[in-house]
Each structure stands twice: as C-alpha cells, then as structure tokens.
Amino acid sequence: MFSFFKRFKGGKSSETPPQDTPAAQSPSPAASEAAAAQPAPVSSPVSVPASAPAIAPVPGSAPAAAPAPQPAAVQPSAIARTEAVPSAAVEPLGLAQQADDIEIEEVVPPPAPEPGQKQSWLTRLRSGLSKTSAGLTGIFVRTKIDDELYEELETALLMSDAGVEATEFLLGALREKVRTERLTDPQQVKAALRALLVDLLKPLEKSLMLGRAQPLVMMIAGVNGAGKTTSIGKLAKHLQRFDQSVLLAAGDTFRAAAREQLTIWGERNNVTVVSQESGDPAAVIFDAVSAARARKIDVVMADTAGRLPTQLHLMEELRKVKRVIGKAQEGSPHEVLLVIDANTGQNALAQVKAFDDALTLTGLIVTKLDGTAKGGILAAIARQRPVPVYFIGVGEKVEDLQPFNAEEFADALLG
Numbered sequence: 001m002f003s004f005f006k007r008f009k010g011g012k013s014s015e016t017p018p019q020d021t022p023a024a025q026s027p028s029p030a031a032s033e034a035a036a037a038q039p040a041p042v043s044s045p046v047s048v049p050a051s052a053p054a055i056a057p058v059p060g061s062a063p064a065a066a067p068a069p070q071p072a073a074v075q076p077s078a079i080a081r082t083e084a085v086p087s088a089a090v091e092p093l094g095l096a097q098q099a100d101d102i103e104i105e106e107v108v109p110p111p112a113p114e115p116g117q118k119q120s121w122l123t124r125l126r127s128g129l130s131k132t133s134a135g136l137t138g139i140f141v142r143t144k145i146d147d148e149l150y151e152e153l154e155t156a157l158l159m160s161d162a163g164v165e166a167t168e169f170l171l172g173a174l175r176e177k178v179r180t181e182r183l184t185d186p187q188q189v190k191a192a193l194r195a196l197l198v199d200l201l202k203p204l205e206k207s208l209m210l211g212r213a214q215p216l217v218m219m220i221a222g223v224n225g226a227g228k229t230t231s232i233g234k235l236a237k238h239l240q241r242f243d244q245s246v247l248l249a250a251g252d253t254f255r256a257a258a259r260e261q262l263t264i265w266g267e268r269n270n271v272t273v274v275s276q277e278s279g280d281p282a283a284v285i286f287d288a289v290s291a292a293r294a295r296k297i298d299v300v301m302a303d304t305a306g307r308l309p310t311q312l313h314l315m316e317e318l319r320k321v322k323r324v325i326g327k328a329q330e331g332s333p334h335e336v337l338l339v340i341d342a343n344t345g346q347n348a349l350a351q352v353k354a355f356d357d358a359l360t361l362t363g364l365i366v367t368k369l370d371g372t373a374k375g376g377i378l379a380a381i382a383r384q385r386p387v388p389v390y391f392i393g394v395g396e397k398v399e400d401l402q403p404f405n406a407e408e409f410a411d412a413l414l415g
C-alpha cells in the first residue's frame, strides 16, 4: 500500500538530531552569505509549543502497519520503490554510513479515509482527466487491431501532453506486447497499455520521509501561480495531522500578497510563519531554519517567489537560497520540491528540466489536475526527467492534495 508519508525511525539520528545548538541565537560563522543580508524578524502570529513532539506516535500506525524492523532499510515495497527512483539522492542523511544504527520503517500509512472522501478524490481526478480518458477509451471500442488504431492512439497520447518521446516509447512497447502476447481484441490492447503506463509511472511514486532530520527542511519552488503557497498550506495541514510541528518561511519577499497569504494561513492553523517585509529571501529562510532548530520544530517549509527558468538572475537567487539553507543546517534542504501546474502541458516538463538543472530537485507536486489538464505530462516526465512526484492536487481543499499513485493515475487516464 502506498503511504502518505514515511517515517525515518530508529538509531541515533532521530533521537539525537544533528547539531541541536539553537542557531537562531548564535548563527554559524559559515553563514556569511546570509549574515550579509538583512536579518529577518521572527514573527510568530501564534506560537507553536516548543515542546511539540519530535517523534510522536503516528495516528493510525497500527502495529500491523509497522512490521518488525530489519537492519538497514528492508521495508519491502517502500524501500524497493525508493531505490527504483533515479533521484534517490533523497535517501536520508548518510544512510549507508549509519546503517548499523538506523532502521527505516514505514510507519505512516495513509490516514483512514473518511467515508466517501477517497472516492470523491478519485472522482475528481477522473473527471479532471476525462478529456484524455474519453479520447483514449473511444479508440478501443473498435473491433480490429490495425494501423488505424495505433494512429489514433498516437494522436490521443500526443493530445494528452505525453510528448513525442513518451508517445513513441509507449506505442513501440505496445506493438511489441501485442505481437509477443498475440493479443487480438482491442480491449486487451487497452489493458496492455494500462500495464505499460503503470510501469512507466511507477518509478515516480515516492513517499515523503519524515523524521530523518530535525527540522526536516523543504524548499518549494516554481513558476508564478503554479500553486506553491496553496500546496504549502495543504501540506502543513497534512503534516499536523501526522503530529508534526511545522514552521513556514515566507521566502517570497517579492510579492506582498504571497507573504500575507502565508501569514493568514499560519494564524488560522496555529503555525509559526517567519517573514520579513522585504529583503533577501535567503536571509528570511536562514532565520526560519535557525528558529526551527531552536524550537525543535519537525518540519520547515520555505516558500519562494515564483519565477520563470529564463529569468537567470532569479534562478541564481534560488541557488543562493539553497546554499544558505545548507549553512543554517548541515545537510539542508532535505527536499527541494518543484510545484508544477498540470495545465501548462509540455511547458511543465521544460520547467522540471530547468529547475532540476539549477537546483537538483528531489520531488514534484503536480497541481490543478482537476482543471483542463490532460495528465499525459506525467508520462513525459517519467520518460524524460523522472523526478519523483510526491503529491498531486485536484482542487483547492486540503484533502485535494494526495500522494501520487501510478495505478490510480493510469486508471483515471484510461477511464
């Protein structure tokens, strides 16, 4: 089963988080880059209790969900999936070196869905992708498997934003499967396409692993309006439900409304927001990470201003933000997430490539799959830049942001 989050557990790492010295009071001398910038006052609209549990029991983590730990990451499906993902750079801090005293356990299963909730989420995903699924399923009502079927399929896949490379790959593999498995019925071809899609998308499935550092620092980037701030809010709410204390850094010092949006959200949800009226986003985020270390907060999420990959100076600014976060806490940021709007089609792939080249992304959040999105973009990403997809969004409510699941997604695409 796919987990909402995973928990990094055991050993010295979680009991003794690295460098607990409150850096807020005594910043690291190495932080000259950030120190040169204006310090950001820590504004705590509503303060988070300093005693927020670092590794609190996880709701719903019934013993059955937590099999006996085995040395060095042997949780079956979860770890296999993690290893299958090329950017397994997110493997927790020096895991290999600490294999003797660290275990990984999948102890954070998905929350028990409220009646109808899961169903309504899937319904929204299906209806969001209905344009693509209508196009694809129409093809398989034919009676024969012929060139026309493959041509229509090619058009439908290209129209779904899968792009030339993923489309050619899927069609080539499909023809091969039809030949070797001697398929004769178009419905069998549909099932074969589903299997190929699942295989293609599966490496993108990955759970966010909690508890491998304190704080776990996530930097969130993306173009304007992709849904960064909204996703941070939703994710913070999910994290709170998993007993994680959260602190937000309003690193979008460019757009006042974004800062306000985050602050209001923080006030409503009892989450501290570190913000500054203007100035250097790196300094704001540096202070936020330092404050989180001092307060023993579990997760820091750092918002950043939207920017286009072609705005080279702004991309350089992001690289600086990342470097400075590393000075506030060694090994940070643990996650560099890109938020992409699925409605931007192939442009989203270009964004993934550009931001990955600049920042070495560890994951994606794909938003607005409830809109006019066609969904094939995930096949293009899987084929051309397989950065894991942690979450997908199908609406504006908190529960509209859910973990990406390749099978559910393939089913929604194929109708």
Ligand SMILES: Nc1nc2c(ncn2[C@@H]2O[C@H](COP(=O)(O)OP(=O)(O)OP(=O)(O)O)[C@@H](O)[C@H]2O)c(=O)[nH]1
Binding pocket: 222, 223, 224, 225, 226, 227, 228, 229, 230, 231, 252, 255, 258, 305, 306, 307, 339, 367, 368, 369, 370, 371, 393, 394, 395, 396, 400
């Ligand atoms: N329909 C839909 N709307 C979404 C989703 N995610 C975010 N939005 C909306 O998209 C709009 C932009 O979201 P923001 O979170 O402000 O985007 P941002 O990336 O922070 O924008 P900038 O600060 O300008 O860079 C808002 O109206 C959100 O409510 C989603 O999954 N579905």
